[in-house]
Structure formats: structure tokens, C-alpha cells
Amino acid sequence: MSGERAQPVREQGTEQDADVDADAASTEPEADTDAEPAPVTNGAQSVVRALENAGVEYLFGVQGGAIMPVYDALFDSEMTHVTMAHEQGAAHAADAYGIVTGKPGVCLATSGPGATNLVTGIADADMDSDPLLALAGQVPTDFVGSDAFQETDTTGVTRPVTKQNYFAGDADSVGDLVGEAFALAERGRQGPTLVDLPKDVTQGETDHEPGPARTPDTYRPAERADESAVREAAEAFAASERPVILAGGGVIKAEASEELRRFAIEHEIPVVTTMPGIGAFPEDHDLSMEWAGMHGTGYANLALTMTDCMLAVGTRFDDRLTGGVETFAPDAEIIHVDIDAAEISKNVQADYGLVGDAKAVLDQLYEAVAPTPDADEWRAQCREWKEQYPMTYEAPDDEPLKPQFVVEAVDEATPDDTIVTTGVGQHQMWACQYWEFTEPRTWVSSHGLGAMGYGLPSAIGAKVAAPDREVVCFDGDGSFLMTCQELTVAVREELDITVFVLNNEFIGMVRQWQDGFYEGRHMASEYGWMPQFDTLAEAFGAQGFRIDDYDEVADTVEEALAYDGPSVVDVHVDPAENVYPMVPSGGDNGLFALSEDQL
Structure with a gap:
């Protein structure tokens, strides 16, 4: 091309x-595949x-x-x-x-x-x-x-x-x-x-043939952690009564998801992920607490708050995960596994720092942890929290369409290995809250930078990387407008991607914060008008669809996914809907809000 x-x-x-x-x-004539370049x-x-x-x-x-x-x-x-x-x-x-x-x-x-x-x-x-x-x-x-x-x-x-x-x-x-x-x-x-x-x-002229790609000889990232440090960490973990695993994006990057699952299941340890770590552990497993942080599940945040020993793997403990550092896992011994020594104790003080590749270090810990922590009561408590704070929402027939309903409908209509990409905003949170992720490398989003406009071009990159898999993009109206010109690429290259624009005619997350912390003063967050994204898609050469109410969801989702090429679904959702749970910036994860009046 x-x-x-x-x-x-x-x-x-x-x-x-x-x-x-x-x-x-x-x-x-047949090409000479052995010909020299x-x-x-x-x-x-x-x-x-x-x-x-x-x-x-x-x-x-x-x-x-x-x-x-x-x-x-x-x-x-x-x-x-x-x-x-x-x-x-x-x-x-x-x-x-x-x-x-x-x-x-x-x-x-x-x-x-x-x-x-x-x-x-x-x-x-x-x-x-x-x-x-x-x-x-x-x-x-x-x-x-x-x-x-x-x-x-x-x-x-x-x-x-x-x-x-x-x-x-x-x-x-x-x-x-x-x-x-x-x-x-x-x-x-x-x-x-x-x-x-x-x-x-x-x-410039040259006849120099470059060699294979290789790092400098001086670059030697650690693979295995120090054995004595592993033994000490393993002893602390085995002795804990309320252990939890926090799996970050580094687990996925190290191809360590299988090692994580083996360790967690063998020792029956509840698993929380960070947002970049979504997919590292199957969310349909009984031990899954799903993901934690500002808009993570209430039960995940409670598990991190109440644990007495946290095995954190491949995470940098950013502020959207921890909330206020002084209230983060206050009673826990922290075992921090990371390939970058600079991350150990950078944001959260580690009691046991294990520098090495997540895959190798999880293997080391698997061999070293004995016996399994005596944590039956803790597991029962985690199950109770999941029942007490379920991820549910109200969807009255006489109110506008709820975005969570759309995410769940698309999840139900697609295979488990579907790749989900998003822009940044409320739609991003609903996507990772209400989609059940069971495999690594199926969640593609902008986490640390929070770059609006990421969704559509990332869907293109994901589809090129995995042409035989379903690729779905959840975008917001504001985020989609930032990079919608990339639809021309999807059409030209005949990429079978499906974009669901959760359209509320707001920069929704900004509006939610303005309602919660700025007395509802909607300065520069309310559009009041948006183009017809289904019609816009047609102008680009893609297929356009529109959803306005619940009765249209199932059939339109099926039709959009079945279309063999790029399609855009303009989904008009409740403009007043907010993302909860929510931990206010710098707040205590254990005191998450379930509604605006709890902020």
C-alpha cells in the first residue's frame, strides 16, 4: 500500500x-523467493x-x-x-x-x-x-x-x-x-x-547493509528478581489473611496473563486490575474483582483498601488508580513487581520491591509461595462486596436510552476475542465497566494521557493488526469529531470496523464534573448541536446507522456488525447520564460515590 x-x-x-x-x-513466471534483495x-x-x-x-x-x-x-x-x-x-x-x-x-x-x-x-x-x-x-x-x-x-x-x-x-x-x-x-x-x-x-549515498534490530550492549533490563527478595515477599504473602493481586498493564505487555491466572487460581487470590490491565485476568472468573480506580468497581476499590498484603504486578500506581496516596491500601504490605526499578516506591512505598519481567517473576513467586494464604473469610468478604455493590443501572422505558445498555448489547452480540477501542470520556468508562473482558490485548484505549480522538484511528490500527477479529470502537460525540477524518482510511482500505458514537451532545465527563464540583455551570461543555453522524459516515463512504430508543438497539447492532466494511452508529443517549462509581480526585478509594449527592 x-x-x-x-x-x-x-x-x-x-x-x-x-x-x-x-x-x-x-x-x-514464479517469483524467485530466494533472490537477494x-x-x-x-x-x-x-x-x-x-x-x-x-x-x-x-x-x-x-x-x-x-x-x-x-x-x-x-x-x-x-x-x-x-x-x-x-x-x-x-x-x-x-x-x-x-x-x-x-x-x-x-x-x-x-x-x-x-x-x-x-x-x-x-x-x-x-x-x-x-x-x-x-x-x-x-x-x-x-x-x-x-x-x-x-x-x-x-x-x-x-x-x-x-x-x-x-x-x-x-x-x-x-x-x-x-x-x-x-x-x-x-x-x-x-x-x-x-x-x-x-x-x-x-x-546520501551508502552501501552499508544494516544488521538485525538490536539494543545497545549496555542495555540489560532485569529478567528475574533477586531470589532472596522473592523468598521474603513470598513469606509475607503466604502469611497474609487478606491478600489481593493488583494486575497492571505490565502483565499484558510481558505476556504474563497465563502466569497470573495460574498463580491466582492456585492460591485462590482475588484479582483486581488497573484500567490498562483489563483483560489480564478473565472478568467472568469468580476471583475477578474487575478494575479499580476513579471509576472502577466498588468491590475492587474496597479490596484494595482493606487488603493486608497486595501483590502489585506491572503497575505504576498512577493517581487515577490510587486516589489519595495516604489513604491507599493503608494496612497493606506492598509487594511491587516491575521491570523498571524507577517505578518501585515512586508513588506508593513498597515493602518488597521485585525488579524483573512480570512473566519470570510470577513464575518465581509461584514456586516460592507456600502454603496458600489462609483467606477463606477474605474471599467470602470479597464475594459479599460484589453482591452489595453490583454494577447496575436504571433504564426506565420513559427516559432516554442509557449508554450502558448499548455497551452490553454489543458485548452480547460479539465474540469473546473482539477488540474494543475507545476515545476518552464517559463513553470510555462505560465501555470498560459494562463490557466483560476475558482475554488480554482486547482492550485498547488511552489511559495515562487521556487523549480524546484516540478511538477511531486506534480501531484502524487494531484491525490491521488482527484482520480476522471483530473490532468495535466506542466513541463520544466530542472525541469522534477530533479524528473522524480517519474514516476515509477505513473506507479506502476496506476495514471492517464498527464505531458506536454514544452521542449526548456534551463533552460528557466535563459536564459531569461541572455538575458535581462547579455548581452546574456548563461552560464550553455543552454543544447543543451535533452533526448527524450516520449521514456524515455515508458522506465518507461508510455505512451509517442511527439509534434513538431501546427497541432499535438489538436489530441495529446486528445490522451494523454484519455490514462488511466500516460502519458508524449514531447512538442518541441520555445526556444527563453520569459515570458511577466515582472516587473524587485525590479521594479515598474506599469511600467511592454512587451518586452525585455522595460526592
């Missing part, structure tokens, strides 16, 4: 088309060769002057390029691709505004530790610092939001630099990297 030879990611054709193709293929002659070809060496299959980007040599080199590559409508969309799509596959997604942009438009997506990947490689064009080295046309100090701008970034200095080394950036994004604590590519470097 590179350059002028763009082809759909998901090719569609009739049986007759297939016969014609087969006849044509039979008359053409053409030799590298310039820096741009070296960049492309480095990506090929790393096993990259898909790239997301937007063309431009300074990055054009790289795109010219892509013309002869077998890699598939997806041309996005906006560079922010390219970064979000690549980010989602990395979340679903576990391999770094790759995005490209030109210099200046192209590079700065990537920054939101790069910052999102940095906050959520997602594997991402960004390649940005740059003005020729002789022009750097002269305020040349479309010049930006890209490495300076992105240094705070990347795991590492590079300025490519010459054509001979640029390929190996790109390979190193790719490897560094993937290994250890994953995160975004960026390579700034001056145009004279990518156009």
Missing part, C-alpha cells in the same frame, strides 16, 4: 475474480532495510517533503503502508497495532507540523508504555537551526515523551540507528522511540 500502488489491506473479490487471478498467475545505495533504503530486518509488516503515516526519500524507498518494499488522514491518527493507529500485537507499531511523518502532529500519539505511548517507533523527516543538516521551512527541533520536542530518540547524522549509520530504536521500543519496559531523519542523510 505504499505510494501510488496503494491496495486495500483486506482485499475483497468474487469467485470469478479469483479464477481470473489464478489464470493470470499461471501464465507468469537489491543492494542499499542510499540512507533511505538503509532505513527501509532496517525495518524489514526487524520484521515490520505495516507502517502508518502521512507523506511530505522531508520524509519523501524514505517513502520513495518504500515503493520497492514488500511492507504495507497505510496512508492516514492526519499524523496524530498515524501515531494512534501504530500505537494500537503495538498493543494488539506486542510488537512496535511504526509511524512516519514529515518535518515540522508532521512531526509535531505525532507528539500526542507519542506522548500517549510513553504514558502507557506502548511499543512504538516514530520516523520523522527533517530539513537537511546544513539548514538545522536556521528556522528553515518546516523545521522543528523534533528531538528536543519529543525528548520528554520518548524512551529514547535519535538524530541521524550520516547515511552509513542511519539504518543501524533505526534498528536500534525499534529494538529499544520493544525490549524491557516498552515505550516509544523516535528517529529524526534529515533529508540529506536519507538521500
Whole structure:
């Protein structure tokens, strides 16, 4: 799909088309699959060769002057390029691709505004530790610092939001630099990297063949935790009476979900996840307390508040999870497992810090914990909390459609391995509250950065990563408007994604906070008017649907999911509906509010 030879990611054709193709293929000579690739002659070809060496299959980007040599080199590559409508969309799509596959997604942009438009997506990947490689064009080295046309100090701008970034200095080394950036994004604590590519470097002559993608010899992230520290932590855990596991996004990134499940089920330990950790443990399991934090379940927040020993794996204890740190798990010994030593005791003081890969350390703990904690009463208490504070909502027939009902209807109509992406806002919370997640890498959202507009481009990246799986996007009207132009990509590439816009004509989460904390003064949160998103979808070439009441939900959901291509469902929901439970910012997780009058 590179350059002028763009082809759909998901090719569609009739049986007759297939016969014609087969006849044509039979008359053409077979390709020599063992043929040596053409030799590298310039820096741009070296960049492309480095990506090929790393096993990259898909790239997301937007063309431009300074990055054009790289795109010219892509013309002869077998890699598939997806041309996005906006560079922010390219970064979000690549980010989602990395979340679903576990391999770094790759995005490209030109210099200046192209590079700065990537920054939101790069910052999102940095906050959520997602594997991402960004390649940005740059003005020729002789022009750097002269305020040349479309010049930006890209490495300076992105240094705070990347795991590492590079300025490519010459054509001979640029390929190996790109390979190193790719490897560094993937290994250890994953995160975004960026390579700034001056145009004279990518156009410069070289015959250097880049080697395989590899990290610097000095980069040695820990795999296994210190054995003595593991033994001490295991003894504390085995002696606890109210143990709980807190599973963060690091469990999924380390491919440690099976190890987590084995450990939890073997020792019958209630499991709470963070929002990025959704899917690490099946939410239909009796031990699941689902996810905790500002809008997490009441029973998850109570479990974290009342535990006497918390095994926290792959979480950075951000403020939306902990509420006020001084009231977070006040009586608990904290066992903190993380691959990044800098996270240990950064926000929450750890009694036992285990630095290592989550998969390996969970194996170590599995072998070390004996006996199983005596926690029958604790498990009974956790079950009681689930019965006392269920995730329910009222849906009177004489009131507008409730968004929670729509989320549950779509969940019921789709397979368990469906990938759910969202924008940011109330719709995001309803999606993760009322969708039952049972598998890792099925929840794709913007957590730490909270970037509105993430939903649609991330659905594109997710579908490219998993073309045989259902991909559903829940978006809000405000969030959808920020990146709805990416529908052109979904239509062009014939991507079978379904977007449900939960339309309340508000920036809903802002409105909810204004009602709760600003005396209902709706400044700049009430739109009062929205375009007809079903009609807008048709203008883009997608299929449009509209839902206004309960009677339309089941049939419309079924029809939208059945449509073989991108579809948008404009769902008009109750504009007054709020997200609860809620822990006010900096509040006590154990004192969650179930309604506005409890804030």
C-alpha cells in the first residue's frame, strides 16, 4: 500500500475474480523467493532495510517533503503502508497495532507540523508504555537551526515523551540507528522511540547493509528478581489473611496473563486490575474483582483498601488508580513487581520491591509461595462486596436510552476475542465497566494521557493488526469529531470496523464534573448541536446507522456488525447520564460515590 500502488489491506473479490487471478498467475513466471534483495545505495533504503530486518509488516503515516526519500524507498518494499488522514491518527493507529500485537507499531511523518502532529500519539505511548517507533523527516543538516521551512527541533520536542530518540547524522549509520530504536521500543519496559531523519542523510549515498534490530550492549533490563527478595515477599504473602493481586498493564505487555491466572487460581487470590490491565485476568472468573480506580468497581476499590498484603504486578500506581496516596491500601504490605526499578516506591512505598519481567517473576513467586494464604473469610468478604455493590443501572422505558445498555448489547452480540477501542470520556468508562473482558490485548484505549480522538484511528490500527477479529470502537460525540477524518482510511482500505458514537451532545465527563464540583455551570461543555453522524459516515463512504430508543438497539447492532466494511452508529443517549462509581480526585478509594449527592 505504499505510494501510488496503494491496495486495500483486506482485499475483497468474487469467485470469478479469483479464477481470473489464478489464470493470470499461471501464465507468469514464479517469483524467485530466494533472490537477494537489491543492494542499499542510499540512507533511505538503509532505513527501509532496517525495518524489514526487524520484521515490520505495516507502517502508518502521512507523506511530505522531508520524509519523501524514505517513502520513495518504500515503493520497492514488500511492507504495507497505510496512508492516514492526519499524523496524530498515524501515531494512534501504530500505537494500537503495538498493543494488539506486542510488537512496535511504526509511524512516519514529515518535518515540522508532521512531526509535531505525532507528539500526542507519542506522548500517549510513553504514558502507557506502548511499543512504538516514530520516523520523522527533517530539513537537511546544513539548514538545522536556521528556522528553515518546516523545521522543528523534533528531538528536543519529543525528548520528554520518548524512551529514547535519535538524530541521524550520516547515511552509513542511519539504518543501524533505526534498528536500534525499534529494538529499544520493544525490549524491557516498552515505550516509544523516535528517529529524526534529515533529508540529506536519507538521500546520501551508502552501501552499508544494516544488521538485525538490536539494543545497545549496555542495555540489560532485569529478567528475574533477586531470589532472596522473592523468598521474603513470598513469606509475607503466604502469611497474609487478606491478600489481593493488583494486575497492571505490565502483565499484558510481558505476556504474563497465563502466569497470573495460574498463580491466582492456585492460591485462590482475588484479582483486581488497573484500567490498562483489563483483560489480564478473565472478568467472568469468580476471583475477578474487575478494575479499580476513579471509576472502577466498588468491590475492587474496597479490596484494595482493606487488603493486608497486595501483590502489585506491572503497575505504576498512577493517581487515577490510587486516589489519595495516604489513604491507599493503608494496612497493606506492598509487594511491587516491575521491570523498571524507577517505578518501585515512586508513588506508593513498597515493602518488597521485585525488579524483573512480570512473566519470570510470577513464575518465581509461584514456586516460592507456600502454603496458600489462609483467606477463606477474605474471599467470602470479597464475594459479599460484589453482591452489595453490583454494577447496575436504571433504564426506565420513559427516559432516554442509557449508554450502558448499548455497551452490553454489543458485548452480547460479539465474540469473546473482539477488540474494543475507545476515545476518552464517559463513553470510555462505560465501555470498560459494562463490557466483560476475558482475554488480554482486547482492550485498547488511552489511559495515562487521556487523549480524546484516540478511538477511531486506534480501531484502524487494531484491525490491521488482527484482520480476522471483530473490532468495535466506542466513541463520544466530542472525541469522534477530533479524528473522524480517519474514516476515509477505513473506507479506502476496506476495514471492517464498527464505531458506536454514544452521542449526548456534551463533552460528557466535563459536564459531569461541572455538575458535581462547579455548581452546574456548563461552560464550553455543552454543544447543543451535533452533526448527524450516520449521514456524515455515508458522506465518507461508510455505512451509517442511527439509534434513538431501546427497541432499535438489538436489530441495529446486528445490522451494523454484519455490514462488511466500516460502519458508524449514531447512538442518541441520555445526556444527563453520569459515570458511577466515582472516587473524587485525590479521594479515598474506599469511600467511592454512587451518586452525585455522595460526592
